[in-house]
Amino acid sequence: MLKGLPVIRERGVCCALPPVDAAWADGTASLLKALADPTRLTMVAALWRAQAPVCICDFTGSLALSQPTISHHMAKLREAGLVESEKRGIWIYYRLREDLPAATRKLISGLVSA
Amino acid sequence: MLKGLPVIRERGVCCALPPVDAAWADGTASLLKALADPTRLTMVAALWRAQAPVCICDFTGSLALSQPTISHHMAKLREAGLVESEKRGIWIYYRLREDLPAATRKLISGLVSA
DNA sequence: ACAACCCATCGATAAACGTCGATGGATTCG
DNA sequence: CGAATCCATCGACGTTTATCGATGGGTTGT
Numbered sequence: 001m002l003k004g005l006p007v008i009r010e011r012g013v014c015c016a017l018p019p020v021d022a023a024w025a026d027g028t029a030s031l032l033k034a035l036a037d038p039t040r041l042t043m044v045a046a047l048w049r050a051q052a053p054v055c056i057c058d059f060t061g062s063l064a065l066s067q068p069t070i071s072h073h074m075a076k077l078r079e080a081g082l083v084e085s086e087k088r089g090i091w092i093y094y095r096l097r098e099d100l101p102a103a104t105r106k107l108i109s110g111l112v113s114a
Numbered sequence: 115m116l117k118g119l120p121v122i123r124e125r126g127v128c129c130a131l132p133p134v135d136a137a138w139a140d141g142t143a144s145l146l147k148a149l150a151d152p153t154r155l156t157m158v159a160a161l162w163r164a165q166a167p168v169c170i171c172d173f174t175g176s177l178a179l180s181q182p183t184i185s186h187h188m189a190k191l192r193e194a195g196l197v198e199s200e201k202r203g204i205w206i207y208y209r210l211r212e213d214l215p216a217a218t219r220k221l222i223s224g225l226v227s228a
Numbered sequence: 229a230c231a232a233c234c235c236a237t238c239g240a241t242a243a244a245c246g247t248c249g250a251t252g253g254a255t256t257c258g
Numbered sequence: 259c260g261a262a263t264c265c266a267t268c269g270a271c272g273t274t275t276a277t278c279g280a281t282g283g284g285t286t287g288t
Contacts, residue, residue: 009205011233011286014175018163025152025159028225032150037246038139041146045139049132057264061128069247071266090255090264091123103228110224111142114217125256125263151276171234183277185236204234204285 031104034080035111039063040073044082044096045112053086053093145218148194149225153177154187158196158210159226167200167207 035041042063047054060070074094077083082104085094096108149155156177161168174184188208191197196218199208210222 009169009203011204014172015169017160017168017172017176020156020159020163022152022156024228025155028228029150029152029155032146032155032225036143036146036150038136038143039246041139041143042134042136045134046131049134054131055123055129055264058128058131060265062131065246066248067265068249068267072246075266087254087265089123090125092265103224107221107224110217110221111146114138114142153276169234174235179276180278181235182237182279186276189236201235201284206235 031080031107034076034082035108037073037076039065039069040077041111043073043077043094044108047083047094047096048108048112050095053095055091055093057091145194145221148190148196149222151187151190153179153183154191155225157187157191158222161197161208161210162222162226164209167209169205169207171205 035044043059046059056070056074059074060067063070074083074085077094078085082097082100083094084097085092087093100108149158157173160173170184170188173188174181177184188197188199191208192199196211196214197208198211199206201207214222
């Protein structure tokens with residue numbers, strides 16, 4: 001049962017909504033979209049827990065997806081500014097960016113430890 | 115510059131990742147997908163701030179989208195278990211569900227006040 | 229009863245997305 | 259040098275998504 005319903009309403013007249021910043025909505029939605037996939041979420045959680053750079057080949061070996069698909073998902077995380085990579089011989093290591101905004105870091109922390 | 119790179123690696127051998135629960139990833143990704151849209155995020159933020167039921171017609175009046183599109187987005191939020199509705203005469207009021215899991219509530223709180 | 233309003237659903241369409249196989253560059257081992 | 263490994267990119271394919279117009283059911287005011 002809902003409480004606190006508005007008192008009076010007039011037909012054909014709509015009330016103002018609590019203001020919501022459009023730029024905030026766009027930016028936050030982009031961030032959430034980058035995370036809103038089981039594979040990418042698994043990648044982020046693994047990187048969060050690893051506390052150390054992880055080789056792409058370890059994702060390819062652990063997740064039941066093709067190598068191009070893994071690469072594609074990691075690229076999405078990179079474009080979203082969530083991860084950075086470093087080449088080391090044959091291997092390429094990824095880690096969560098160290099300069100993540102505090103809010104982003106908190107978001108991930110909340111998700112991973114849920 | 116990345117630090118803490120693993121020491122030795124063997125070609126053709128992949129290391130195990132920190133374990134990540136697949137069911138957690140699926141469920142969390144679904145929740146994030148429901149939120150990963152500017153329109154739906156705006157709706158959720160408005161409902162969060164309103165602290166009271168909001169009529170659909172107010173969203174239709176405020177957001178520059180057609181009425182079916184607004185209805186569609188609200189349906190997605192309902193299917194995700196985020197909102198509930200009550201009919202009041204001609205109008206239908208939506209509000210955030212009161213029985214949201216604590217983690218979900220915290221997630222929204224963190225997003226909205228960012 | 230009729231007109232006006234609110235809203236969900238349906239059908240359609242274009243864009244975005246997830247996935248894969250194939251290809252090619254870069255690096256290392258023998 | 260040649261073979262093998264790692265990985266990003268490309269092209270293709272089917273699915274999902276966001277959006278709209280049209281329709282219809284439900285409710286209220288005249």
